[in-house]
Amino acid sequence: MRHVIEVPVISAAIRRLGAPTSAIVQTGDLLFTCGMPPIDGVTGEIVTGPIEAQTRASLNALKITLEHAGSSLAHVVKATIYVTDPKLMGDVNAVYREFFGDEWPARTSAAIRPWTLPFDIEIECVATVR
Template sequence: MDRIILHIPVISETLHRIGAPVSALVRTGGMLYTCGMPPIDHRTGEIVRGDIRAQTRAALDSLEFALTFGGSSLARAVKVTVYIVDNALTGEMNSVYRDYFPDGFPARTCLEVAAWPAFDIEIECVAPVI
C-alpha cells in the first residue's frame, strides 16, 4: 500500500512555522488523513483570532482546502475529531459545524484538551479520495 504525503502550500508552511513536525495531509489506501487543523486562514497562513465560531470556521475552511487539494471534500468525510479547550464552547462550535455538513454528519469525537497559547480549537478528519 502506497503512502503519499501531500505537502499543502501555506497550511504546511504555517504548521512548520509554528513548530509542528507534521504532514498536513497523508493519502494511503484510498483515504485522506489530515493533521489537526488549527484555525489558520489558508489564504494568508495566519492564525485566526476571535471567538470559537470564527476559529471553527477557519479550521473547517482549512480542512476543506486540504481535502480538496488531496482529491476529496468535507462532504465525503467519514470521521472528524474536534479538539477544543473548553467543552462549554461545544454548542457554539456546533452552530458553525452544522453549516459545513448540511447533508449528514460524519462520525465525530469531541475532546476537551489543555489550552494552546494562540487558539481554542483544532479539527482533523478522515475522508475517501473521490
C-alpha cells in the same frame, strides 16, 4: 504505502507553528489530515477571536486541504474536534452544521488543556478519495 500531499499555504503555516507533521497523508483510498488549527487559508496566519471564527477557519483549512488532495468535506467519514473548553461546543456545533449540513460524519469531541498558542480549537478528519 503512504503518500504525503503538500498543501502550500496550510503546510507552511503548520510548519511555522513548529509542528513536525504533514497537513494530509494518503494511504490507499483514505486521506488523514493533521489536527488543523484555525489557520487562514489565504494568509496562513492563525485566526484568533470568538470560537465561531476559529471553528470556521479550521473547517475552511480542512476544506482547502481536502480539495487540494482531490476530496472534499462531503467525503469526510470521521472528524475529531479538540477544544480547550467543553462549554464552547454549542457554538462549535452551530458552525459545524454550516459546513456539514444534515449528513454528518462520525465524530469525536474532546476537551483538552489549552495550547501555548492563541487558539481554542483544532479539527482533524479522515476522508475518502473521490
